[in-house]
Amino acid sequence: MRVESLHLYPIKSTAGLDVAEVTVQPWGFEGDRRWAVIGPDGNRLSVQRHRGLMRVRAVPTPAGLRLAADSAAPLDVAFPVGGPRVPVQLSGLDSAVLACGAAAGWLSALLGADARLVWLDDPHLRPVRPSKGGRPGDPLSLADNTPVLLTSQASLSRLNDWIVDEAVARGELPSAPLVIGRFRPNIVIDGDVPFAEDGWSGVRIGGVEFRFASVCDRCAVTTIDPSSLRNGKEPVRTLAKHRKWDGQIWFGASLIPVSRGSVRVGDPVEVTAGNLSRAPRGPLRPH
Numbered sequence: 001m002r003v004e005s006l007h008l009y010p011i012k013s014t015a016g017l018d019v020a021e022v023t024v025q026p027w028g029f030e031g032d033r034r035w036a037v038i039g040p041d042g043n044r045l046s047v048q049r050h051r052g053l054m055r056v057r058a059v060p061t062p063a064g065l066r067l068a069a070d071s072a073a074p075l076d077v078a079f080p081v082g083g084p085r086v087p088v089q090l091s092g093l094d095s096a097v098l099a100c101g102a103a104a105g106w107l108s109a110l111l112g113a114d115a116r117l118v119w120l121d122d123p124h125l126r127p128v129r130p131s132k133g134g135r136p137g138d139p140l141s142l143a144d145n146t147p148v149l150l151t152s153q154a155s156l157s158r159l160n161d162w163i164v165d166e167a168v169a170r171g172e173l174p175s176a177p178l179v180i181g182r183f184r185p186n187i188v189i190d191g192d193v194p195f196a197e198d199g200w201s202g203v204r205i206g207g208v209e210f211r212f213a214s215v216c217d218r219c220a221v222t223t224i225d226p227s228s229l230r231n232g233k234e235p236v237r238t239l240a241k242h243r244k245w246d247g248q249i250w251f252g253a254s255l256i257p258v259s260r261g262s263v264r265v266g267d268p269v270e271v272t273a274g275n276l277s278r279a280p281r282g283p284l285r286p287h
């Protein structure tokens with residue numbers, strides 16, 4: 001198995017950035033999901049309600065970020081320095097972040113809502129929850145549950161086959177195959193066996209070790225086409241039939257870095273065992 005593609009999401013819920021190489025830190029990829037967009041109540045703006053977030057392209061710079069969108073002029077924003085911390089609620093975790101006031105007007109005009117950009121300067125302030133596979137000292141960016149999400153093309157191909165089979169059984173014309181971007185992964189591998197990642201205990205990619213935390217539970221964001229921003233019923237409808245247990249639907253492997261280093265497109269992927277392991281949350285199901 002090898003790495004097929006790598007992806008950063010500098011601002012949570014915004015467009016992904018395809019990269020050829022990443023630096024892996026204990027809290028995930030360097031530059032990944034350290035920023036988020038919140039409303040005046042301190043809660044993250046939902047991409048289901050504010051789909052324009054997916055049109056925002058953010059590129060890390062030495063001083064901060066460069067923001068771009070088709071309907072707005074580019075904007076350079078700097079890392080906030082000092083100032084009071086802003087309490088926010090992200091994925092069930094209280095977080096203390098720094099506000100970047102310079103981006104508020106740009107984002108509010110683009111989204112048609114009162115919006116602020118915030119930055120998590122210290123991921124150690126936000127630990128991975130034990131229920132998501134965290135151990136004491138595991139830091140987290142502004143990602144939902146774990147630092148890194150891995151998916152495989154083999155699993156996506158099986159899912160797309162299921163979607164076609166289900167459509168034919170209903171007497172419908174199959175929709176276009178889903179793209180892996182629906183699932184917003186950090187690492188995409190080619191893979192040989194669909195959903196083999198369910199049973200991993202750990203993985204080495206290039207020279208970096210990752211611990212398997214859990215199979216990744218999925219939400220309705222996956223039903224939004226990242227190109228058209230239109231909603232559909234897939235993949236939730238089909239995953240609910242083939243990949244549902246413990247009241248959730250599952251796709252992808254949530255990973256926690258065990259070592260630091262660089263990962264590149266084309267790097268070999270080796271499944272490991274031993275003291276990296278933690279049993280996946282929820283029993284494995286046949287595929």
